[in-house]
Amino acid sequence: MSRPQPPRPDRKPLIVLVERANRALQTDMVRRAHADGHSEVKVAHNSVFGTLHRGGARAADMAARAGITRQSMGEVIREMVALDLLEMKPDPEDRRAKLVDYTDHGLDVAGDGFRYLIELERRFAAEFGEQEYDIARDVLARLVDLLDKIAAEEGQASSSAGGNVG
Template sequence: MSRAQPRRLDRKPLIALVDRANRALQSDMVRRAQADGHTEVKMAHNAVFGTLHAGGARAADMAARAGITRQSMGEVIRDMVGLDLLEMRSDPNDGRAKVVDYSEHGLAVAGDGFRYLTELDRRLEQEFGEQEYAVVRDVLDRLVGVLDRFAAEADQASSSAGGSVG
């Protein structure tokens, strides 16, 4: 018996294009940080830089936003604490929990990164043109919304099916 071969797509799947763009953008951020003298910055640190906002956050919340495990986020955070990019303090609302925040050095690194993001945004807008770049951003934003809606619908259908068994 021969096994059925998966059908070949006539173009790259959207997920492959988005993944490649994401990896290229993240690599570019690390390359720029290192060029700016922040040689301690690694690709793994993007999970923190992309999810930690002013005022700090819990590691579990950051992990959920980054789509990685709490253990993985904890490992990255410990590395960044050791590099003096982050610091940890007790959560004022829960003495058992810790809040992660930028150290003074980490704020400088993150600030340079945000300035570069602004510059990169401007350069991409020049490259594609204002209207086309606005369309790219709008479509990606809408894509996230649609995928979130699909996930919520699937969760709802799953919980409805599970609740009606009996």
């Protein structure tokens, strides 16, 4: 007796396309960092470069923005501190907490990365046309918003159902 086969999409699922694009972009950023002389940069560091703004941030906030655990973000931060890309300093609003910020070297590396991102965005717009590229960016942003909304609705439904158990 054969086992039933699960349903299969008739084309490559969007999640596969988005994941592949994400991996390609992440890898490309590291390739470019190495080409710019920043051989210490790793793919894992992108989670910091993408969430740390000038002036510093708490690791927990960065982890939430990156969608990773606080422990994972802490590991990446410690590694980047050891590489002189980041520094930790007391949070002026809460002396028990620490703020993560760029060192001068880290600012140079991040600056090179952001300049490359600007160049890459221009290249995408030139390849696909400004209007088509804007549509692609808009659709991706709307997908994120929709998925956040679905998660919130399901979270509300779960907590409502959980409250009725008894």
